């Protein structure tokens with residue numbers, strides 16, 4: 425079964441990893457959000473691409489989900505001693521990734537080519553594609569004014585109250601090579617349990633993606649469990665936008681794009697309501713505490729797709 429998954433953030437990387445454990449490299453393409461990317465100390469930093477790649481390669485820090493396992497912080501400590509900005513924690517090994525990506529981009533490689541290089545280097549068999557090789561910047565409109573995603577999420581610890589979002593450059597951006605073809609030739613597209621507002625929506629904003637999705641069977645996995653986000657500001661964003669956070673709010677957020685919706689047993693009471701919007705539902709344990717959970721959830725979703733959505 426040919427599958428494309430859209431991913432961003434730590435939750436997205438975990439399910440992408442689970443799917444990679446179930447599907448051959450020919451049958452899974454992972455399209456990653458780049459709206460979180462920013463230039464810091466002159467380095468091009470792509471947190472969601474790195475989180476997905478580190479996770480797939482088994483290099484990710486298991487505590488945080490982002491950055492490298494077994495990391496050292498000598499450079500960050502030296503920056504601290506210089507009074508330089510250290511709000512964004514850059515580990516020594518992680519810095520090598522940012523330095524090498526910046527060098528290759530400066531030499532004319534595309535973000536897709538750099539990502540492919542890292543995948544080969546780290547032994548990742550599956551295709552990991554940025555949503556676009558063009559720059560798309562998520563802007564979080566808050567009560568403190570417009571903030572870049574990393575300023576909002578890390579510097580201000582997602583405390584500011586959110587009014588809305590913009591994805592600057594998205595309409596001019598073209599989908600990265602292979603993205604639209606992968607979507608239109610897939611049987612199933614899975615929206616990972618990532619933040620709908622700032623991890624999935626930027627991908628949907630890239631020109632051509634929504635149209636391509638109209639020809640696919642789309643399943644979304646809720647990042648909201650019991651009215652809360654397992655990690656990050658997804659629930660807080662819903663509430664600040666004026667929508668009570670719930671699995672139903674997630675299903676309605678994606679609306680008519682969805683054919684299937686996966687959410688946690690904790691929210692089983694909402695199943696009839698959700699089915700009434702016309703999606704098939706899978707209620708299961710969606711919390712991934714370890715690699716076995718990731719593989720189990722991925723397997724259940726693929727079985728659900730096979731039985732409920734495919735002819």
Ligand code: FO1
Nearest residue numbers: 432433434460471474490491511512513578
């Ligand atoms: N998230 C934090 O909360 N604090 C950090 O200092 C931090 C550093 C960081 C460095 C590299 C990287 O790839 C990710 C990093 N993240 C950090 C996570 C980052 O903010 C991501 O955008 C989130 O995971 C959401 O996608």
